[in-house]
Amino acid sequence: MDQPWGLSGPEFLRIYWIALGVALLFAVFVRMRVRASRGDEPARDLGxxxxxxxxxxxxxxxxxxxxxxxxxxxxxxxxxxxxxxxxxxxxxxxxxxxxxxxxxxxxxxxxxxxxxxxxxxxxxxxxxxxxxEQGLLVDPDVAKRRLRLGIVPMLVLFLIGVVRWVNGIAIGAPVGWLTLQLVVTALLGVLLTRSGRIRNTxxxxxxxxxxxxxxxxxxxxxxxxxxxxxxxxxxxxxxxxxxxxxxxxxxxxxxxxxxxxxxxxxxxxxxxxSSCSSSSGSSCGSGGGSSCGGGGGCGGGGGS
Known part of the structure; x- marks a missing residue:
């Protein structure tokens, strides 16, 4: 059985790396757009x-x-x-x-x-x-949808790689480097769809x-x-x-x-x-709404 698409092993690997780089750039761009600000007006009335x-x-x-x-x-x-x-x-x-x-x-x-x-x-x-509503926080559902959309090119590339990998196994061709590429693609896809760290715009x-x-x-x-x-x-x-x-x-x-x-x-x-110094053996009181003075200790009764 011949290799599909008429590409030799080294040629396919080289094209795969290039395509993976392009897909990664697209996914990163989408991720950046998720955090893009909506409007130029400064935030107001933040408590x-x-x-x-x-x-x-x-x-x-x-x-x-x-x-x-x-x-x-x-x-x-x-x-x-x-x-x-x-x-x-x-x-x-x-x-x-x-x-x-x-x-x-x-x-x-x-x-x-x-x-x-x-x-x-x-x-x-x-x-x-x-x-x-003020455009300061990313909607988690919107973030997930957009991040999944961002890895579509990477997913397509991964599926093409899997087809080539299966074909390589069938004809007894070496697939070590292709296996590495598939693993890297899968890891990148998982990492780039995680939205846990995306909170603020x-x-x-x-x-x-x-x-x-x-x-x-x-x-x-x-x-x-x-x-x-x-x-x-x-x-x-x-x-x-x-x-x-x-x-x-x-x-x-x-x-x-x-x-x-x-x-x-x-x-x-x-x-x-900028508050109380913790280098000394003494501690500040925790009650009565007391705050720290500049460089001095805090008064107040204990509340703990």
């Missing part, structure tokens, strides 16, 4: 929860809410890995209400379960809807960067920078950016099973360093 979502997704929104409620002395964090209500607190927004409702169902609610539950509530999903990234830098003139209002305090730091950097060393360590241990203040939420050291 703490919206910035938290852009920075770390649904779970980060809950982390910011926890920091806000602990600072307001509505929740207490314990060293046993749980949180509990203090009195009968009133919520300021829908996310806080969802956190308080979940915490009220259990006398001592584990932090990890609380965050996982609240992250799936309508209060958090509505934030994603608002961000999507380019416009959303610009809005987040504007808030991180404190450049409110760029269009995105940066309340985390303007207001300051633990809530803004956690919204942008996660639990590991909380300025209170003792509370930060306790929260990180409860939420991620680690006592390291630098892991888990992927916080930037810039935010940690």
């Amino acid at each position: 703490i929860d919206e910035l938290a979502y852009l920075s770390g997704g649904p779970r980060r929104v809950v982390e910011a809410s926890l920091a806000r409620l602990i600072e307001a002395e509505a929740l207490r964090s314990t060293r046993r890995g749980t949180v509990s209500l203090i009195g009968k607190p009133r919520s300021a927004n829908a996310v806080d209400a969802a956190v308080l409702e979940d915490a009220s169902r259990y006398s001592k609610r584990t932090l990890n379960l609380l965050m996982a539950t609240v992250a799936q509530t309508g209060a958090v999903k509505s934030i994603a809807t608002r961000l999507g 380019a416009k959303g990234d610009r809005a987040l960067q504007s808030a991180r830098s404190g450049d409110t003139g760029g269009g995105a209002l940066g309340p985390a920078v303007a207001v300051g305090g633990a809530v803004g730091l956690v919204a942008l950097g996660g639990l590991s950016a909380h300025p209170d060393l003792t509370l930060r360590t306790a929260l990180m241990t409860q939420a991620y099973g680690t006592g390291s203040a630098g892991g888990g939420s992927g916080a930037s050291s810039t935010y940690v360093g």
Whole structure:
């Protein structure tokens, strides 16, 4: 049996590599277009929860809410890995209400379960809807459809390669290099259809960067920078950016099973360093809504 298409083995391999490169460029282009901004108008009216979502997704929104409620002395964090209500607190927004409702169902609610539950509530999903309407967030369903469309040329090339591979096996021709090409094509196809890391549009990234830098003139209002305090730091950097060393360590241990203040939420050291210093043996108080002074320690009562 002759090889199909009248191409020798080396010729087919060479053409396959070229075609794979073209298909890869097309898939990458489609992936970039998924994150393309819609409109040039700057983002407006971004609150703490919206910035938290852009920075770390649904779970980060809950982390910011926890920091806000602990600072307001509505929740207490314990060293046993749980949180509990203090009195009968009133919520300021829908996310806080969802956190308080979940915490009220259990006398001592584990932090990890609380965050996982609240992250799936309508209060958090509505934030994603608002961000999507502003063109700051990528619609997951749209992203999946477009990414699958982007690998169609690669899929066609893979099928052609499989036909050539089967024919090569049938006539006893060497197929080692073709096998490698098929494996590489399959791996690229799987990687390029994964949309888990695609969350913000380019416009959303610009809005987040504007808030991180404190450049409110760029269009995105940066309340985390303007207001300051633990809530803004956690919204942008996660639990590991909380300025209170003792509370930060306790929260990180409860939420991620680690006592390291630098892991888990992927916080930037810039935010940690701009708050309380953790190099000394003393720690900052976690209660009463206290914040860090410039270079000094924090006052306030313990809330953990």
